[in-house]
Amino acid sequence: MRAKGKRILVVDDEEPIQRVLRKNLLAGGYDVFVAGDGREALEMVKLHQPDLILLDLCMPGELDGLDVCVEVRHRGQKPPIIVLSAMSEERQKVRALDLGADDYLTKPFGSEELMARVRACLRRSQSNEGEEIQQVPELLISEDGYLYMDLARRLVKAGNNEVRLTPTEFELLKQLMLCAGKVLTHRALLRAVWGPEYGEEADYLRVYVRQLRLKVEAKPSHPRYIITEPGIGYVFRGQVEVRNA
Template sequence: MRVKGKRILVVDDEAPIQRILRRNLSVGGYEVFVADTGKQAVEMVQMHQPDLILLDLCLPGELDGVDVCVQVRQFTHTPIIVLSAVTEEKQKVKALDLGADDYLTKPFNNDELQARVRACLRRAGTKEVLNEREPEILNSEDQYLHMDVARRLVRAGANEVRLTPTEFELLRQLMLHAGKVLTHRSLLRAVWGPEYGEEADYLRVYVRQLRLKVEAEPSHPKYILTEPGIGYVFRSQGEF
């Protein structure tokens, strides 16, 4: 995809990380802005309307990364990639639940950064084309998995797959948000209802059953992947 003119806001208070991200993203063809604090980040999102936000969770001042995510989501759907340390696992899950689109765990390499950025921008572009309407047909990139939402029909390769209503909705949520990490809480609430959120073990049972029906090798899934301690993600072939 063309990146010329795409604006990225980097929110991080560590000068060395700012320099590395600015250099690597600029070389990739992006226009880069930098914010040091959460308050400054919210102001810059409003001012510059970036196409993507790279958001560190541990920020100085009144607003940390989670607070920024909450405030930004009140007025924009701009994709957010959370930058976090391994020790910030709970904050990372909370940020994803509040609307962040993906995450990178520090330290990360430039290839991984560039791939995640491209994927997020690609998904955001697709949403704009659809004018926020949910598609009636969902496919994996290699066309192996096919879902006709209106007809409630699912195919894996040449075979029609019979899914229970719950399995169907679980797969629909995953495919609809392909490439985006969905937390246990967000999936449970989307599929089972707002009163759910803590039943991660319950969700694992359904994911296991769903993999048995739609994955060619359920023990080595290609599409429905686990993000340990976080949730699940539907990865189309070549997503990253």
């Protein structure tokens, strides 16, 4: 992923963090814009059409990070959103992912980790655009018919209900269903979904699996499909039919 021409919006009310993020991103070749609160962030999104947003959750004023995330997605805008959160904000972090955020970084974080996450999100975004153009016609259907994925339309159903998944959740479920019956290690899943910069973030993967189960499993606390292999990874239980639309 080439940085040239990619626009990144940094949304954070703390000036020292703004400076550090801006410095690292400029050094990486990105065009950087900065907003200090939610209202300004939405104005900058409209004005600059960023390719990616780095979004702090806790900000002053009438709009916090969650509000910004909701409004960006409500407008139909699709830039990847990486949430910046403190360790104590676990509920907000999970809520942000459910509202359409694509990734998260827990403060404090290192510059190398930041840049790796930015590259991975931009790469996934570009890949998703390519899939929409190509209109891949495959359907993935669990053997009992409960789970249904239309890869071309990026449509998922659990039972008779359409399920709204974030791009990351969609890719994670796709990888699991494509390899149904096969145990996928943490490293394999992380690299397949997030990119080669990942591989050791097992705790990070667990957050997304938990969110995915809440959306596609009838009983998330007793999953039927997405099964944990302790210390190894995850497996999609049962067979999956792969066919053309």
